[in-house]
Amino acid sequence: MSATRTAVDYEAVIGLEVHVQLATKTKIFCGCPTSFGAPPNTNVCPVCLGLPGALPVLNKPAVEMAVQAALALGCQVRPSSIFARKNYFYPDLPKGYQISQYDKPVAEHGVVEIEVNGVTKRIGVTRVHMEDDAGKSIHEGFKDSPLNTYVDLNRCGTPLIEIVSEPDMRTSDEAYAYLTELKQILEFCGVSTCDMEKGHLRCDANVSVRPRGQEKFGTKAEVKNLNSFRFLKMALDYEIERQIGVIEEGGKVVQETRLYNPNTGETASMRSKEHAHDYRYFPEPDLLPLKISDKWLSEIKAAMPELPAARRTRFIEQYGLRDYDAQVLTSTRELSDYFERAAKASADPKLAANWVMGDLMGELKADGKEITDSPIPAENLGELVTLIAKGELSGKLAKAIFPKMLATGDAASAIMEREGLKQISDTGALGAILDEVIAANPKQVEQYKSGKTTVMGFFVGQVMKASKGQANPALVNQMLKDKLG
């Protein structure tokens, strides 16, 4: 190895394996609930406990969700796929094997488009396969934890898909963008809530480095426990630097499994996994091949929701949104659904976009709330925008009403009615206010008449004040000009 090489002379090669929990009510092979946080070992039955003689029966909606996810990732769905046993021993795996898919996964050959620093890149998706989850081992927190590991099998049999990418990423930023895009697509499909804190989305990375320009891949390490976006990036950056360091010191990267420790920010070798890669897969004899007919596939396709990229483009074309705004408003399905309902109820979709992204998101964020918690129904926000667009509500009055909408959830029109806040566009009533203001300020009238037209602003302000902000500003301007000559 040349001693003059530095980090910039190396390139990382990264592939991600992402496990996603499907949003079914019950497990993949039995009717036990998948609910999170149940008391230990309550949502279990002979099938997911791996008791002798129990037989798995595949959950149909789980298959449909897996296929939807695969289609959303541009994969080809196999007409016939095979479940296989992946054999290993661990206390939270009572069957002694995981039911997964091996050489015939449900779907293959997909692609995810990412954008990093303005550059678009296509990341290949090798495969999507279905499998069951293991239980949970608890190593600490009990008096006898130094002696015993506690095992909760509630999670056993929870339906997962594993999405394996091609080794197409070259930086931690690209991996971050890929995972972000993947999460967004899956959320839009409604196949998973992708809640990383609850482990609905888990990520492992295969990482290697090679001198820039070299075609052959370096030896890879598999890094586990990347269970937040931040950890993914930090772990990759650490691991890439570590491998470059090993090579620079004349050493060799060892093919191994490494665990990321979020407390130290480092990855460490898991020696226990050394022999673990011989899983002796074989076809699961208790399950039939999964056959997906053309008819079923087209039914699943027909039920697919609009995906984020398509929705972004449509928002730009249909509502005249700016690129950036469309991006923000499609960041989650819930937000984009909310905006669309508000936009449809409003006379001005662009103004609706501003209110959703500005005032509404600002207030929700300050309260630590999500769009789904919005006290203002989308239709009411749309009505507020319509009232502004039609000139029945000044921007100032709208800003005054908005907090009341937030507090009560009531429609703007109802609040205006209740509080007598209607905008005054009646020339008779406005004329009376104008006359009072003009009579009370002879000095400013003098200034205006001598050519200092900037005092117009002063008059408008006085009229707005006298009318408690309810005067129609456009009309006030016009009438003042007429009256002051």
Next chain:
Amino acid sequence: MKITEKEVRYVANLANLELSEEEIARMAHDMDEILTHMDKLNELDTSGVEPMAQVLYEAEETATLRADEERPGLGSEKAVANAANSGAGFFKVPLVIER
């Protein structure tokens, strides 16, 4: 020999089996015979035949799927009833050092 004692030890280790020297020798012999028999089967040209994962089924769509409907679980008391060690609703196993 188609299989060595070393390979028998390796497979036994993966399967969490502790075999005596005598058993290892016997296993090597038995497995060797099985593989010899496989050789006999391999004389048939099956290159044009789709590998068969299941003998039961030949249809366009899997008919044995389940609706996503909940069924009550066993409950923790029954679930851990046969466990060698349990507590607080959990199974307990000797400390697992490292995953």
